[in-house]
Amino acid sequence: SVDTDFLIPEYLAMWLSRQEFDRYARFHSWGSARENFSYEDMKNVQIPIPSIENQKSIVNIFKAYKERIAINEKLKAQIKDICPILIKGSIEEARKAKEA
Structure with a gap:
């Protein structure tokens, strides 16, 4: 869930569905057969919030x-x-x- 006074869920979903984020997640993932991008890794992502x-x-x-x-x-x-x-x-x- 998000604090809707600070962040609109649609904006967050839009940001996370971008190709640039997909490339970022793949680059920062780990694993040999499947990519793993943990919640801990996700917490390090910086999203510009206007x-x-x-x-x-x-x-x-x-x-x-x-x-x-x-x-x-x-x-x-x-x-x-x-x-x-x-x-x-x-x-x-x-x-x-x-x-x-």
Whole structure:
């Protein structure tokens, strides 16, 4: 649990899910078959903690960014499905214009 007067859980989760933290944890882990990153190691991690207002802003920006990525992926899938139809239609229109 976190002290929500000091740290927003979404901000902490966002920070810990970053690729940079993954690389940090892998570099500081130990073990031969599996990496081990203990709670004691975790206590040594320094996380920049801005004001609550800034944390909220960062979390909101990140959520909007992720939502826009999802919308973009949906649009790309729709365009991919529609593209052959549009190309076929444009070719037919070009033939009609050429004949006229």
